[in-house]
Amino acid sequence: MNITLKQVEYFIALVGERNFGRAAAMMNISQPALSVQIKELEDRLGAQLVERQSRDVVPTPFGRMILDHCYAIQNDVRALEEAARWRGGVTGQLALGLIPTIAPYVVTDVIAALRASDLNLELQIHEGKTETLIAQLRSGVIDAAVVALPIPLAGFHFDPLFDDHFLLAGSQRRLMDVPEQVLPDQLGDAQMILLEDGHCLTDQALEVCGRDKNHAQINLGAASMATLTQLVGAGFGLTLMPEIAAPFEVSGRDAVHLRRFTGVEPKRHIGLLRRETSLDGDWGSDLSRVLSDAGQAAVARARASF
Secondary structure, eight states: OOOOHHHHHHHHHHHHHTSHHHHHHHTTSOHHHHHHHHHHHHHHHTSOOEEEOSSOEEEOHHHHHHHHHHHHHHHHHHHHHHHHHTTTSSEEEEEEEEOTTTHHHHHHHHHHHHHHSSOEEEEEEEEOOHHHHHHHHHHTSOSEEEEESSOOOTTEEEEEEEEEEEEEEEOHHHHHTSOSSOOGGGOTTOOEEEEOTTOHHHHHHHHHHTOOTTOTTEEEEESSHHHHHHHHHTTSOBEEEEGGGHHHHTTTOTTOEEEOOSSSOOEEEEEEEEEGGGOSSSHHHHHHHHHHHHHHHHHHHHHHHO
């Protein structure tokens, strides 16, 4: 019996999950069936791939070497599939990931831009936190992701799309305690409320303000920008709001006021992340151009509003 691609995928899943049951559920097969496939792979290769411990599965030294080959095979197969799917230009189905602090504010523009361009795409949108999108990108669930720096770039290619500035948002009473001319790191002991841990926007805001998650005046309590805006409007604290989100989140909410920072305004860098193995052809460059135009148009409208 020859080694199959399924066996390669099963082995990668088993090492990743470190458990036969979880790996089997991930691959949508039964645990006994997975065990049989791994055993057949070991028999074919002539050596043990994993140590079967009571509550853990650990790759053997030989297994780690084989794992590298399996990753290479998986990447080559993805590249082959993408080359076939994108032949003759950017056509077919595109699975695009976007982080939650970008998706609601550009998705309409992105869809309109794709329809107006010569990119014949059936678009699937996947919204998720950066960590989730990177995992989906690695596994091939999505083709590309719109994310904000900083991110781990090993194995990925990043195309800059646009910059999104931060505005200081708060109730009128809260902002009265802040000097008119202020830098992000001069907010003193002002109470800050941010998105819950795991959002890249939270990490960016903390860095801009020169604080960390353990600061006494930091509250990581909101699960979405909509909730964050309501809490800010109710006077629970100040926050850093992405400029691109302001027209959507603040419009019609008289309780939320915005102020620009003095001097060079803090900003985040938004770009398109792709696997390095998917760089053959020009579909990524064409997609980046369309996304960049849509994003910059959204930023321009937001900037004109405040």
